[in-house]
Amino acid sequence: MIEKLKSIGGVEKNLFCADHKQRVESAFLSIEATFNSLLPQSYKDFYIDIGAFSFLELICAKCIDVNPIMLKGNKISVGDFYCIIGNDGLSITQVLSTFQEQIPVGLLPICDGELGDIICMSLRQDDYEYIYYFHHESPPGNDLFLIATNFVAFVMKLEIYEEV
Numbered sequence: 001m002i003e004k005l006k007s008i009g010g011v012e013k014n015l016f017c018a019d020h021k022q023r024v025e026s027a028f029l030s031i032e033a034t035f036n037s038l039l040p041q042s043y044k045d046f047y048i049d050i051g052a053f054s055f056l057e058l059i060c061a062k063c064i065d066v067n068p069i070m071l072k073g074n075k076i077s078v079g080d081f082y083c084i085i086g087n088d089g090l091s092i093t094q095v096l097s098t099f100q101e102q103i104p105v106g107l108l109p110i111c112d113g114e115l116g117d118i119i120c121m122s123l124r125q126d127d128y129e130y131i132y133y134f135h136h137e138s139p140p141g142n143d144l145f146l147i148a149t150n151f152v153a154f155v156m157k158l159e160i161y162e163e164v
Contacts (some may be wrong), residue, residue, distance in 0.1 A: 001046055001155045008160050009057030014090060017052035017083035024048060027084045031092070035108065037123035042151045043110070052083035052090060058161040061154065065145040069114065069135055071161070076133050076147070078119060078158060079112030102136055104144065109134075120144075121151060 005011050019027075024047065032038055060075040070076055083091040095109040095118060103109065106124035113119050113133055122130045131154040133145040148154035 001042075001152065002049060004155055004158065005050070008059060008158055009055065011050065011053040011055055013050070014052035014054065014080070014083055017086060017091075019051075019085050021048060023085055024051075031084070031108065035106065035123040037106070037125075037128070039108075039123070040121070040129045040151050043121065043129075046151070046155070047084060050081075052081050054080045059158050060161040061147055061157040061159065063133060063145050063147050064149075065147075067133070067135065067138075067145045069117075075161070076117075076119075076145075077112075077114050077161065081111040082109060099134075099136070102140075102143075103134060104140075107132065107134065107144075119147065119154075 028039055028044055059078045060071060061078050062073060062075050063070060066074055080090050082095060086093065092109055099118065103118065103120065106122060107120035108123055109118045110121050111119045116136045118134045120132050120134050122128060122132065129150045130146060131148040131151065133147055135143050135145065148157055
């Protein structure tokens with residue numbers, strides 16, 4: 001997956017999230033306790049290797065589901081990957097706090113979408129590890145759009161956004 005990130009222009013680590021592996025693993029346990037579910041190993045390995053980051057290019061991914069806010073080609077913007085530790089604006093904790101009334105139960109925010117939208121990973125039993133685009137302005141029940149059926153597939157779908 002690191003090669004994939006290099007092939008789409010690379011990333012810049014969020015220096016405010018640079019933490020020791022032991023603190024990250026402790027944060028994983030905390031999230032797993034909060035959600036009463038294990039995090040996918042692929043996500044944990046990815047985060048330990050790369051951490052929180054921003055892309056150096058404009059990045060998008062093609063969705064499986066169609067929705068009205070998509071870019072051409074059924075694509076959505078993919079932004080900064082959230083910090084698993086801390087409480088700043090780009091941390092999972094802060095995003096969960098800000099959107100606690102809106103994000104459906106069992107979804108873990110992993111990165112930004114368009115302004116105010118979030119890309120989440122399901123930790124629910126029925127759709128475990130599915131990656132969804134959460135559109136914050138859509139009515140509840142019609143606010144999730146499937147991007148990928150697992151974390152690795154999501155990362156492999158990332159591409160540089162090229163305006164037509």
